[in-house]
Every structure is written in C-alpha cells, then in structure tokens.
Amino acid sequence: MNKVRKQRLRLQQGIISIVSLALIVFVVGWTINTAVTGRKNGLMPVSAKKSTTETSQTESKKKTKKKKKTDTSAVTDTTSSAADPQTTESSPDTSSGGDIFKGAAMKDDFSDACFIGDSRTVGLELNGDKAKADFYASQGLNISSALTEQVITLENGNMGTVIDGASQKPYSRIFIMFGINELGWPSPETFVADYVDLVTQIKAVQPTAQIYIQSVLPVSPAAAYENEIFTNENIDAFNEQYVKQVAAQTGTNYLEINSFFKDETGMLPEDAAADGIHFTKDYCLKWIDLLAYLVPMANNA
C-alpha cells in the first residue's frame, strides 16, 4: 500500500516538474520575444503584418526547381531574312511550373543594355532591380510620340527623345516594347511605319547593338474593365500581325515573351498587375529573368 502511494507521489511530482519546466520555457520565450518585437505585438513580429510582398519572391523561388536547359525558341531571328521572318516558334513552357528562366538575371546586370518603351517599361525600371541598365521610357509614350517627344533626361541635363537617350553610349543589347497604348489605333499601319522608323533610327546610332523587339505583354481581366480594347485576343492578334512585322521589316530579333506570363486560362494572373496592365515587382523580376535567359549577356559581349 505504501509502495503504491510512493509511486503515485513520484508520478505527481514528475508531472508537476514537466509542467513547471514547460512553463519556464514558455515564459522565457515570451519575455525574449516581447523584448525583441515590442509588447503590443506579442508573439507576432511587426514585420509579419505586411511582409507578403517581400517574402513571396523567396517563397516562389523555393517552389520551382530550375531545369538546366537552354530554350531560346522564343527568339525569332529575322536578321537573316528581313522580308520573311521565321515564324517557327515552338510554344514555350508557359505553365507556372515551367519557369526555367527563374534566377537567370542574377548573373546579368544588364550594364550593356538599354530599354525603350512606355509605362510598362517604366515599371520594369522601378521594380526590375537592374540599377546598371539604362531605361528610356515614359508613361503614356506611344510609338509616334516616341519619335518626337522630349521626355528623357539626358546625361548632360537636357531633355531628349528616346533615340537621343539611346545614342548617348554604346549598347550591346537594346530591348524595345511598344504596343499597349496603340492597341486601339484606327490605323495599325501607322504603328508599323513609326515603329520601323524608330528602329531604323536606333540602328543608325547603335550599329553594333542587337535590337530585340519584345511582343506586347498580356493583361489580366482587370484591364478590360478599364478599357474594352485591353483583351488578350487583341494583344495576341496585334503581336502576330504588326509587332512581328516590324521585326521582319527591320531585320531585328522578335522576342515572343507574351506567352510566358499567361496562366492556364490564357490571361495574365490577377496578382501580376494591380491595374491589370502594369506588372508588380514579382512579375517585373520574372520579366527581367526571362530576358536574361533568352538573350544572355555573354552572347553579346
């Protein structure tokens, strides 16, 4: 009987000890946590409140494994046959799991490159994390105003056109994108003619540079609410009929990048652009990764 009591007592003491230890650990943990993060926030750090944008990038990096494979099928080289562009583009792996280009821009600072375009290119400058690249772009710019409007602050402090900007120093790679602001133009022929004019002038000031004409990027359904012209059907047709034609006529490279950003429904995902058109940081980084993957710096050095 005494033995049973002793055993029960030991068991009770053991339980109390474990609970006490757990309590000590909890209180010490809580004290350290509140000392570091502040009492009001308890166990939740302040930074956790709005950290989704900062962490999403690292999270997404963990999601996909990179395949070591060079797929430059999205680049159509029209330099060999200016009149008849190669239209054989094997469709890229556009599923979200197919981001084989993820991280490609880490090894490419784009210091040999410049970008010319409209507000979407402005967004790339802000969120693409390429401080050494030059951007000659402005909000609301279209292919006609790009030829004449002095919207670029030049290195000498004066204002100039995008062509003036691009002529300031030699570049190996020049990426151009226009088209979203011209989607509803009654005369797409004017778009083609002005685009050809722009590329011709850039070729004149940068004779050794490789010029890449990027296809117009897709939009999310939110863009169509703003203006019914912003549909992916219109963009796809515009790319196929007009943007590609510019590359063919000027003998430059056509970069089919549009399809890399579409989801399974054929749209730009809702979270890719706050207004349906201008890419968020995550998608700007994806864009710059894709360019680095398709047209690596080393190839042009």
Add this chain to the structure above:
Amino acid sequence: MKMKKSICVLAAAVMAASMMTACGESDSSSESSAEPAQAQTQDQGGEEQAASKTATEMADELFNGIEYVDQLNPLSPEMIEKIYGIAADKYTDGKVYVGGVSTAEEIACFDAADEAAAADIKAACEARIAAQIKAVEGYNPDELPKLNDPVLIVNGNSVYMCLSNDNAKAKEIIG
C-alpha cells in the same frame, strides 16, 4: 527531490514576475497622458518622437500604418541613387518604397549625413515629385492630388516623404 522542488519554486517565481509585468502599462502614450502639464511641449515631443526613430523605422511605419492601393516594394541603395539621384554617402540610413506605375504612391525616408546633405535630399525628393507630376498629368491625372499636396517633412537632418491618399495619417506618424 531537491531539484524538483527548486524547479517548482523557480516556476512559481517566474510566473509571479510575469503576472506583475502583465499588469503594468509601459505604453508611452499613457505615461504622457498622466502628465498633462507636459502637453504644452506636444509638438516638441512629436519631433523628439520622430528623431528617435531611424529613417528605416519611419518608412516601415508609414508603410504599415497607411492603406495603399498599389503594391509598394523597397528599393536597394543602388536603385535609390538611380531613381532619386541620392548617393548612399548622403545619408546614414534610408529607405524608399515605390509601387508600379498605376499610382504615384511612394515613401522615402532618410537620415542625412549632415545639414547640407539633408537639403540635397529634400531637393531630390522635390525633383522626384516634379518629375512624377509631369509623368502622370497627361496619363493618370487621378494621381495628381497626392503629388500636388505631398507630405514632405524635414526634421533636423531627417527627411520624410510620403505620397498617399492619407496625408493626415502620414503626418501623424511622422509627428
């Protein structure tokens, strides 16, 4: 046995101590409210409050304390120099948040290296605002109000800029 007893005693002591601290109120606002005589120096207190925060803390507070339409992201020092023209040697601490181009929302906070640097940083912020006005006026005029009435405050050698839809809240945070 002695070991177990000491653990129990220690646990009780820790628990009692934690209970006492839980009952306390160390919030600075309640402390100040307990001393109304100091209310006359409220503005000064606000400045002191701002000065006690680093530029990064201020930028984070403006980021967390205000609702933004756009998704804002921090810029690297290299990008700050590229976009604002402010070299890293001009400030001891700084943080800038930018969005895409769908809004003009932006946060820029700097602790300048000295008074002259603070003036340069303020001028750079003003130039950035002027450039943004030019960029959006024909393209996205809905964003003009926040650019025409920006929160741009210099407090000692610190410069705080906040372009948002809630200037009152921004000023409250900056103090």
